[in-house]
Amino acid sequence: MSNISRDDVANLAKLARIDLSEDEDVPPTSHPLPLVNVFREDVVRPSLTPEEALSGAPEQEEQRFKVPQILGEE
DSSP, X not given: OXXXXXXXXXXXXXXXXXXXXGGGOOOOOSOSSOOOOOOOOOOOOOOOOHHHHHTTOXXXXXXXXXXXXXXXXX
């Protein structure tokens, strides 16, 4: 977060020709709404094996999906 002083705000208001009263002054914030991180337990669950995940792929190589090259072609 940048350090903007009260004088900086007053100068910007003067440049923008906005007249702010003391009642209209608000504390600086980084986001208008409070932010909360939502965490969940990191639990190992059954998932697909590489073979199962690649079973429907048209082409595969080294346990990865193989797709046509699109960059660097001439």
